Amino acid sequence: MSVSSMTGFARREGGDETLTWTWEAKSVNGRGLEVRCRVPAGSEALEAKVRAAVPKACARGNVTVSLNMDRGDRGLRLQVNRHVLDQVIHLTRELREEIDAAPPRLDGLLAIRGVLETAEETEEEAIRKAREARLEADLTALLEDLVESRRLEGGRLKETAMAHLDHIAGLTAQARDCAAAQPEALRERLRRQVSDLLEAQAGLPEDRLAQEAALIASKADVREELDRLSAHDAAARELLEEGGAIGRRLDFLCQEFNREANTLCSKAQDVELTRIGLALKNAVEQLREQVQNIE
Known part of the structure; x- marks a missing residue:
């Protein structure tokens, strides 16, 4: 067996049709093994996998594993908030009785904050499971890279x-x-x-x-x-x-x-x-x- 340091760093990037992600792992000196994990909300299952995988790769050190996800504009669609739009139209009608003004244009209505909003498209279960499998594979590769960094x-x-x-x-x-x-x-x-x-x-x-x-x-x-x-x-x-x-x-x-x-x-x-x-x-x-x- 080779000698390993408690200091190391590794980074892995991945993605699919909807998301891109970046795994990072860094370790520094510690009396024992301490694992810290930072994942986006809704990814708690991945945190459990991190905490189970790190002790198999590292015996000592303070190890921090983080996951960042970026959806960008993929998987998003525009929709009209009907509740807000109805309120705007109602107020417009009330004000027209008091103020002589041209009726609002459609582009003006859509420009009002809260009328137009984005919503995530519903994902199929198969797509979600495939993504989780790729995230776990990247996590495994990340920890292998961290071990190699510590070994060097x-x-x-x-x-x-x-x-x-x-x-x-x-x-x-x-x-x-x-x-x-x-x-x-x-x-x-x-x-x-x-x-x-x-x-x-x-x-x-x-x-x-x-x-x-x-x-x-x-x-x-x-x-x-x-x-x-x-x-x-x-x-x-x-x-x-x-x-x-x-x-x-x-x-x-x-x-x-x-x-x-x-x-x-x-x-x-x-x-x-x-x-x-x-x-x-x-x-x-x-x-x-x-x-x-x-x-």
């Missing part, structure tokens, strides 16, 4: 995420090579700290001295954090190759990356290791920004 964006996100993982792996290797992380450097630092401890606490019991030495050693050794960073790096790469709905798991791994980078900074005993730790935190944050776009 996901491919770019995967490349970017892999680049950030390469950077994190490189910084982890630098930390391993750093003299402060090497066993001999740790032993030398431990000897100095124990010597300082003995001078400061003369007559300290041997068991207490052993406890203090072990505590100093554990606080100085960052190899465990580096091993976990490497393990998280391998796990993240496996997820990216696996594809599918991996966004939540990658986000969790980013939290673990950040935890180890923070611990590395707190244990660092020299400027160089601290610099690497800070660079790691920055690289993890950049990775997390990309991961939050992944489905």
